[in-house]
Amino acid sequence: MREQWTAEAANRWWAAQPWLMGCNFTPSNAINQLEMWQSESFDLPVIEEELALAASVGMNAVRVYLHDLLWLEDPTGFVARIHSFLAAADRHGIRTMLVLFDSCWHPEPALGPQPQPKPGVHNSGWVQSPGIPALRDSTQRGRLEAYVRGIVAHFGQDPRVLAWDIWNEPDNGPEVSLCDANELAAKADLVLPLLRDAFGWAREMDPIQPLTSAIWLGDWSSPERLSPLQHAQTTLSDVVSFHNYGDAADFTQRADWLRAFDRPLVCTEFMARPAGSTFEAILPVAKASGIGAFCWGLVRGKTQTHLPWESWENPNLAGLQEKWFHDIFDAGGVAHDPEEVELLRLLSAIDARTPHWPLLEVAGGRRRASSSAKAQRNAKAA
Structure with a gap:
């Protein structure tokens, strides 16, 4: 088992990377991770076409969600499809951060045909991995371990893989959507043992890539203010990652707090236009600060993430055609905002090692x- 990278090793790795600018990628014809990867609905031509759009604006990385049920159903076929995806991304000069587990949205995932989008609802079909029933069932631990070990064993020496995101927002989910402290604590207690184990299982496969899990909620101004789960996320990670949908000032403050870890920083989710988290506000700050940045979404599709999380996030719902929440392109590769695309291309063309952007x-x-x-x-x- 390899040890956690030292801060010095993590920073050496980071110094060898270009500035990372990318997106959280789900093809427009998939409502969730299962529809993206299942053999019946895996659509490599659409994936290739949309990765080309990412490359066209200078993106050099994508963050992509996997799912434990896909390994349970057909590990050989799942691995083959991941290889196909990585090859497509590599053809466009894009490396991939793979996400193993996720606590957001629907808590009871099921294989097979996935639901159609609910009109007007953001991410109406996204599913957790593992689902709540599997989290509560100790007999499921063996298959979850096999999933983590199996995927990392197959791709842990693959240079097309940028990093491993062990768990996305592990203390999130619809049952804690209002962020009630008691509910958050209950969810975190359920997840925390498996999160720690998953880091260990992945490390035992000796991957060449860094491991991480992004914190997203609360006050990070000192280590004492972190929850036990956040403490595990940050102290087990080789590189520190976080999510931020605030404006430039909030982004900067939170990044400054995390510098206490003396490790590379990656914002693996940002960009919610009505909240002030825009490309123009965040990316110049991220680049000047040496922080990698992954926006949410690329092409508007079945996830409907161009719509806000809740109606109150954007009172001008009739104006969503003018200002989407997430996503960059519409069907056919039409830019939602051509000036945003111009900005992305300009920033990605600047040498990431230049001290003044x-x-x-x-x-x-x-x-x-x-x-x-x-x-x-x-x-x-x-």
Whole structure:
């Protein structure tokens, strides 16, 4: 079993990477992880076409969710389809962060045909992995261990894999959607032993890639303020990851708190336009700070993540055609906001090792690069 990387080793690995800019990827014709990967619905041509869109705006990484039930059903076929996906991404110069477990949305996943999207509902068909019944059933532990070990054994030496995200938002889910402290604690207690084990199982496969699990909730201003689950996430991770859907000031504050770990930082989820988490607000800050950044969504589709989490997130629901919540492209590769696409291409074209990024100003209705000291001061104050 390899040990957790030291901070020095993690930072050496990070120094060899380009600045990571990417998205959380689900093809537009899949409502969830199961529909994306099951043999009957795995659609490599659509995946290839949409990965080409990601590459066209300079993305060099994607974050992709797997599912334990897919390993249970057909490990050989599942591995073959992951290979196909990685090959498609590699053809476009994209590396993949693979997510093993996820606590968000529906708690009782089932194989087979997946539901159709519910009109007007964000991520209406997304499913947890493992589901709550499996979390509560100690007899399921063996198959979950086999899943983690099996996937990491197959891809732990594969350079097309960027990193392993052991568990997405492990203290989240519909049963804690209002973030009641007691409910959060109950969910965390259920997940925490398996989270620790999953890190151990993955490490025992000796992967060349870093392991991580992103924190997303609460006050991280000191280690003492972290919950037991957050403490495990941050102290078991080789690189520290986090989620943030706030504005630039909130993003900066939270990143500053996490610098106490002295490890590379990756924001594995951001970009909720009505909340102020926009490409223009966040990406220049992330790049200047050396923080990798993955937005949520690429092509509007069956996940319907162009819609807000809840109606109150955007009171101007009639205006969602003008300002989506997540996602970048519509069907056919049409950009939701051509200026966003221009910005992404400009930022990705700048050498990530350059200490001062050219700030973006609006001149004559068009964005242009500027390296003026005044512009840099204004951006830092924003």
